[in-house]
Structures are given as structure tokens and as C-alpha cells.
Amino acid sequence: MFVKYEDLIKLFTEKLVKHGVEENLAREAATIFADNSCDGVYTHGANRFPRIIRYIDEKVIDFSKVLTEVSTFNAFAKYDGHRGFGPLNAKKAMQIAIDKAKEYGIGGVCLVNNNHWLRGGTYGELALENNMVGICFTNSTGILPPWGGKEPKLGNNPLVMAVPCEGKHILMDMAISQYSYGKLEETRLKGQKLPYPGGYDENGNLTTDPGAIEKSLRALPIGYWKGSSLALLLDLILAVFGAMPTKDISKQKEEVGLSQMFIAIDPTRFESQEYIKSIVDAIIEDVKSATPVDEKSSIRYPGEREYKVRKENLEKGIPVLDEVYKTIIEL
Amino acid sequence: MFVKYEDLIKLFTEKLVKHGVEENLAREAATIFADNSCDGVYTHGANRFPRIIRYIDEKVIDFSKVLTEVSTFNAFAKYDGHRGFGPLNAKKAMQIAIDKAKEYGIGGVCLVNNNHWLRGGTYGELALENNMVGICFTNSTGILPPWGGKEPKLGNNPLVMAVPCEGKHILMDMAISQYSYGKLEETRLKGQKLPYPGGYDENGNLTTDPGAIEKSLRALPIGYWKGSSLALLLDLILAVFGAMPTKDISKQKEEVGLSQMFIAIDPTRFESQEYIKSIVDAIIEDVKSATPVDEKSSIRYPGEREYKVRKENLEKGIPVLDEVYKTIIEL
Numbered sequence: 001m002f003v004k005y006e007d008l009i010k011l012f013t014e015k016l017v018k019h020g021v022e023e024n025l026a027r028e029a030a031t032i033f034a035d036n037s038c039d040g041v042y043t044h045g046a047n048r049f050p051r052i053i054r055y056i057d058e059k060v061i062d063f064s065k066v067l068t069e070v071s072t073f074n075a076f077a078k079y080d081g082h083r084g085f086g087p088l089n090a091k092k093a094m095q096i097a098i099d100k101a102k103e104y105g106i107g108g109v110c111l112v113n114n115n116h117w118l119r120g121g122t123y124g125e126l127a128l129e130n131n132m133v134g135i136c137f138t139n140s141t142g143i144l145p146p147w148g149g150k151e152p153k154l155g156n157n158p159l160v161m162a163v164p165c166e167g168k169h170i171l172m173d174m175a176i177s178q179y180s181y182g183k184l185e186e187t188r189l190k191g192q193k194l195p196y197p198g199g200y201d202e203n204g205n206l207t208t209d210p211g212a213i214e215k216s217l218r219a220l221p222i223g224y225w226k227g228s229s230l231a232l233l234l235d236l237i238l239a240v241f242g243a244m245p246t247k248d249i250s251k252q253k254e255e256v257g258l259s260q261m262f263i264a265i266d267p268t269r270f271e272s273q274e275y276i277k278s279i280v281d282a283i284i285e286d287v288k289s290a291t292p293v294d295e296k297s298s299i300r301y302p303g304e305r306e307y308k309v310r311k312e313n314l315e316k317g318i319p320v321l322d323e324v325y326k327t328i329i330e331l
Numbered sequence: 332m333f334v335k336y337e338d339l340i341k342l343f344t345e346k347l348v349k350h351g352v353e354e355n356l357a358r359e360a361a362t363i364f365a366d367n368s369c370d371g372v373y374t375h376g377a378n379r380f381p382r383i384i385r386y387i388d389e390k391v392i393d394f395s396k397v398l399t400e401v402s403t404f405n406a407f408a409k410y411d412g413h414r415g416f417g418p419l420n421a422k423k424a425m426q427i428a429i430d431k432a433k434e435y436g437i438g439g440v441c442l443v444n445n446n447h448w449l450r451g452g453t454y455g456e457l458a459l460e461n462n463m464v465g466i467c468f469t470n471s472t473g474i475l476p477p478w479g480g481k482e483p484k485l486g487n488n489p490l491v492m493a494v495p496c497e498g499k500h501i502l503m504d505m506a507i508s509q510y511s512y513g514k515l516e517e518t519r520l521k522g523q524k525l526p527y528p529g530g531y532d533e534n535g536n537l538t539t540d541p542g543a544i545e546k547s548l549r550a551l552p553i554g555y556w557k558g559s560s561l562a563l564l565l566d567l568i569l570a571v572f573g574a575m576p577t578k579d580i581s582k583q584k585e586e587v588g589l590s591q592m593f594i595a596i597d598p599t600r601f602e603s604q605e606y607i608k609s610i611v612d613a614i615i616e617d618v619k620s621a622t623p624v625d626e627k628s629s630i631r632y633p634g635e636r637e638y639k640v641r642k643e644n645l646e647k648g649i650p651v652l653d654e655v656y657k658t659i660i661e662l
Binding site: 070071072073074075076077078101103104105106107108110133135145146147148149150151153154159161163164165170172174178196204206221222223224226227229230232233234235236237239240241242245246247263265266267269270271275276279280282283286287289290291292293294297298299300301302 | 401402403404405406407408409434435436437438439441464466476477478479480481482484485490492494495496501503505509527535537552553554555557558560561563564565566567568570571572573576577578594596597598600601602606607610611613614617618619620621622623624625628629630631632633
């Protein structure tokens, strides 16, 4: 079925309030869920909503806990999320980084002791709305083995980069695993193979069989040893600011207490918005001018598909799976 | 043959001075080359030295041109490298970012109109020496096709991340291509195959044959579409601060006029050095405790091998290929 953007926000808000969330916070949180579905990232929108309600009921997440400042040193600050609702805290932290970038040219916030930030794109989006370059990342529970090893000691630690350009929506939201476990499951349920190897089977051979990877727990990081290094470095950077690292997140029953880094830089202090638009447009145009490898392929910039889906969904309504809608209505 | 670290610096300095470089600059540059060879990155050390001398003679690089400030806004600054010697300008730019981080908690410099920075690790090293987290990247000439396209429109744009920890040397220096063209050539000359697919052959099939990739110019970015996005974003971030983008770098006869970004963050404003050491040690220990996939594999952190090689080379002398040494002596 299709639900209007405003109606989805209203529905989420109502349910959050019913489960004890204060109305203003509920509306902010509802908007984040609706935005994710609206951009076509359904896994982090409507599909995820029932789990968050369960977390509230089970007191895994306490919406009343909002981030507080631990300490600030001019352009960089450390905040504590007190294990509140991850995306609300993360959005506020990114806004603080952006405000610092307005004041200092560059600004950063490390948000420790928070929870899952849901979709990393949310914080890149905030950078774009403020004409800022945004670089953000989070740690997470261990799902990837380090290169040369077997057990999943590394998080998939998504890395987000956003570049402002009027009329475009350039936003990379990249997990370090080649495929998410959600994608592996989806592909397996469809009885399909992965287009490229996504991990190892239990005999240590690279495989495109999603079920074999789910069994071995040896999903592949992007670029083999390179993604392994990148996932480790992102966890280490957060840890030196006091974050609970992946190794300890992994020991818990639920994936809670995650930490995030938000960096914003203001290019408009150095180049005009007109120049920024013209150079970004020219680069994207050049990249898109490459000869397609076959008639099916299209060359897209990161964020382009989400932007297109957003426009369509705002117009036609947001697709929500019937069973998901039914579950939400009954919450 | 093996050359002592100090003797290598002396040799490089003499040759640079002979080719018209001012003595102090020559010594600084010589140290960068010697450090790269000392860390086992010979391609960016002694092996590269003769080409730089040629660039000086042909006036492609002008050592007398040092970076100047374009504009500064508190914690972030833009500098112009005036197409001087890339690594010297880049090292100074990273030092400025570090000094800003000391003052503001976080600091950044975008260095435009510079040249090739040689080895990205040099600037991560500087972060480590200053107990800083470092994040640096450069753009470069197009060698990677965008995902879905054929022509090499994207640079391999190395991304560097460094995390300080006493007694360790955690430094990732990661190009976005799965293998460098240098590695492809080396593997082909040895008559070997790549351990994992490194690109496409001329029929559009993934291949481990290095020669086929050299022909098609379709090297693989890490993580297929993911590395393609990352390479593009790094180029775009630099471009919005006024850098010449990859598309224009690629139009030139030589790979000159590259730009770099340097970001430093000071974790010691937020956590003690003792805490930082203890948490980093614990994370690395945990990662290394993974069961090796086979008896040949060892689990290393990024930078570990270079650190070990450095110690060995400082002790036993730095290996320099006889023909390379002969070429340098004759310069």
C-alpha cells in the first residue's frame, strides 16, 4: 500500500506517544522514520519501526534520555547519548558539529554511549541542508572478520560523506561489508545468488551463495584487506574519544551503546555557492559521460537514486508493506 | 645493496642540491624519500627519486615554490601549493592542520594546486608524532572507471587514517583501487596471477590476469560500486574548496596540480594518553586473537608491517636495488 508522507509521520507520532514518548520528541523521531522510508530506505523506516517500539517497551531505549555535553574544546566536542534514541541524539550532535563549522570553518562532535543511528544518510542530509561538507561514521557490533582471521571482530561501521550542491543530492552512505546481512537474507529467500562474492563459505572459499555466508559469518569487507583496515580504523578513532569499541558492543545481548563521529566543514567560507554548484555539476556530468558497460547499466552518483525515489514517494505516497502497516497499526 | 638511513638522506640531499634545490629544502625532501624507503615503501622512496630529479630538470616541479595561505577561517584554512614539491607542501599543510587542532580541538587544511604527495603515510605519521588522529586524502589522475562505465574517470585518491597509541604505529594508507597499476605490472612481469580479481578484461569479465586489466584500463575499485562512490566523493570534497578535479588533472600530460585535504583531531583534550593507549592496545589484542584462517595467515593492524620494516631497515640498512642506486649516483 501507499501512505502519504504526512500521514506516515502522524501514524508514527501517535504510536510513539502511545508508548510513552513525549510529543515533540515523538514527532521528531517519526519524521526520521518517515524520511527513511520516503528515500526508499525502507529497512530503516517503516520496517524498523515495530522493533523500536519493542525496545521502548522493554526499556532497551529510553527516549527521555537526550545527549548532554561531556566537554568542549572550541571546535570539537564530546557528548554522551545516555543510550537514548540513537537518531535523535545523532541528529542533534550533527547539528552541533554544523554550528561549530559555521563558527570555526570546521567542527566536530564525538557522540559516545548513544545507540544505533539507524540510517547514516540522515546526518549527511543535515549537512546538505546547511550547505556543508559532512563526514560521519558510527561503530557497530562485530559482523566482519579481520583480514586473515575467522571470527567477526569488526563492525560494518558505515561511513557517510555528503557534498552540497544546489539541485543535486550527493550523499554516500557506505557500510564496510560488501553486502549487509539483510541483503544476504533477502537474496537467499528469493533463491538467488549474489552478483559478486560476498564472503566465504565454511570451507574458506569465496562464494556468491548468501546462505553459505550466513552460516560461516565470514562476510567480506569491501576490498578484502582494505575494508578490514578501514572498519578497524573507524572503531579506533571513536574509541580514543571514549567510545565503547566494537569488541565490547559485541558482548552485549542487544546492539546498544554505539558511538558516532560527526565532522562538518563549510566550503562557502572559501568558494561561492555558484562556483561550488558549477564545479560539482561539471564533475558529475563528466562521470556520467562514461560509456555504459552495457545497455542495462546507468552511471549514478551516490544519493541520486534516493533523491529520485523521494520525489516519487512524496508525489505518489510511500510504499509500505501491507503486513508491516498492519503491525504498526496494531502497536 | 643496503644503504644506511643517514647515508641515503645525504645522497638524496646532495643530488637535489646539485639540481638546484636550496639546501634546507633539499634535506627535508631527502628525508621524506629516505623515510619512505626505510618503511619499505620503496616505490615512493629511492625508486621514485630519479623521476623527481627529471621533473626538476624539466621544470615540471619548482622546488622554490612553497605553499602560501589563500584564506583562513579559524580552524580551517585553504592553501595554494603553487605546484611546488608535493610532499614538502603537504607536510607543512598537515602541520598547520595539527597546530589548528592544538588550538581548536579539530583543524583542517585544504591544499590546492599542489603536486603528487608521494606517500600518504607521511602525513599520517606526522599526526602520530603529535598524538593526533589524522584523516587525509588526495585526488589524482583518472585510473578507475565509475561503476557502470568504461573510461577511467575516477582517481585512486588515497585515503589516510592514523590513530595515536604509544608503542604502536596505527596508520592506514589506502588507495581506492584494489591493486595499483604498479602492482599489476609487477605481477605480470613475474608471470603470476592476482590473488583476487583486480579488474575487467576487454570482454567485460572480472579477471585475475594483470595484463588484461592493464589493457582494458578497467581496474576495480574496492568493493565494486562502493569504492567508485568513495573515490568520487573524495574528489568532490576537494573540488568544492577550489581543487582542480580529477577530470581536469587527467587532461594534462603529467600528473600535476593535485590537491589534498588534511584533518587533525586532538583526542588528548578528551581522554588521557594512558586511557588512549589502554583502549587501543585492548582493541588490537582482541582483533589479533581471531583464529587465523590458515597456518600462513597473520592478523596485522594497518601500519604494523611498515613499523617492523622500519626498525629492521634502521638496523641493517635500507635495501636499494643496485640499478636504482647506480642511477641515483649518476644523477
